[in-house]
Amino acid sequence: MKKVTSEDQLREFKPDISWKRSFGFLLLTIILVVLDQISKLWAANNEVLQNGGKIEVIPGFFQFIHTLNSGAAFSFLNNQEWGIYFLTGVSVVTTIIFLTLLFKYSAWPAIFPVAISVLLAGTVGNLIDRVRLGAVIDFLDFHYNGWHFPTFNIADACITVSAVVLFFYVMFKYDKDLEKYNLEIQNNVRTSSEDSITLQ
Numbered sequence: 001m002k003k004v005t006s007e008d009q010l011r012e013f014k015p016d017i018s019w020k021r022s023f024g025f026l027l028l029t030i031i032l033v034v035l036d037q038i039s040k041l042w043a044a045n046n047e048v049l050q051n052g053g054k055i056e057v058i059p060g061f062f063q064f065i066h067t068l069n070s071g072a073a074f075s076f077l078n079n080q081e082w083g084i085y086f087l088t089g090v091s092v093v094t095t096i097i098f099l100t101l102l103f104k105y106s107a108w109p110a111i112f113p114v115a116i117s118v119l120l121a122g123t124v125g126n127l128i129d130r131v132r133l134g135a136v137i138d139f140l141d142f143h144y145n146g147w148h149f150p151t152f153n154i155a156d157a158c159i160t161v162s163a164v165v166l167f168f169y170v171m172f173k174y175d176k177d178l179e180k181y182n183l184e185i186q187n188n189v190r191t192s193s194e195d196s197i198t199l200q
Contacts, residue, residue, distance in 0.1 A: 021106045095120065
C-alpha cells in the first residue's frame with residue numbers, strides 16, 4: 001500500500017500494482033486464449049463440420065456447426081466488407097487498454113482483475129482469428145422450437161460474461177472498494193503523523 005506522511009499528500013488512493021497477481025491474471029488470460037484457439041482449430045478441422053454438417057450435443061437445443069463470421073460477437077457487422085478492418089483496429093486498441101487495466105487494478109479484489117482477464121482473453125482470441133483468417137470461427141449453436149441464437153465461440157462467451165460482471169461490479173461495488181482503500185490510506189496518514197509526533 002502507498003504511504004503518505006502528511007494530510008497535504010492525501011489524495012484519492014488506489015492500490016499499487018501487484019506484479020505477482022498481475023502475472024497470475026495474465027496466465028488466466030493465456031489459458032482461456034489457448035482453450036479458445038484449440039476449440040476453433042477442432043471446429044475448423046472436423047470433417048463433419050467442414051462438409052456443412054452438424055454435431056448434435058443436446059438434440060433440438062445445442063449443436064456444433066462451423067461458420068466464419070467477419071463481424072463482431074454474435075455476428076454483429078457480419079457481411080460488411082469494412083467490418084473486419086474496423087473490428088481488427090478496435091480489437092488492437094481494446095487489447096492494449098484491457099492489458100493496461102489488468103496491471104493497474106491487479107491489487108484490487110479478485111473479481112475485478114479476473115473479469116478484466118477474461119475480457120482480455122475474449123478480445124485476443126477473436127483478434128487472432130481476424131488477423132489470421134480475416135474472420136472469426138463460430139461453432140457453438142443454440143436453438144429451440146424455431147428460435148435460434150446467433151452462433152458464437154468461447155471468446156464471445158468470455159467477452160459477454162466478463163462484460164456483465166464488470167458492469168455490475170462498477171455499478172454496485174467499485175465505489176465501496178475505493179472508499180475502503182481511501183479509509184485505509186487515511187489511517188496510514190494518521191499513523192505516520194502520530195509516529196512523527198512521537199519521534200519529536
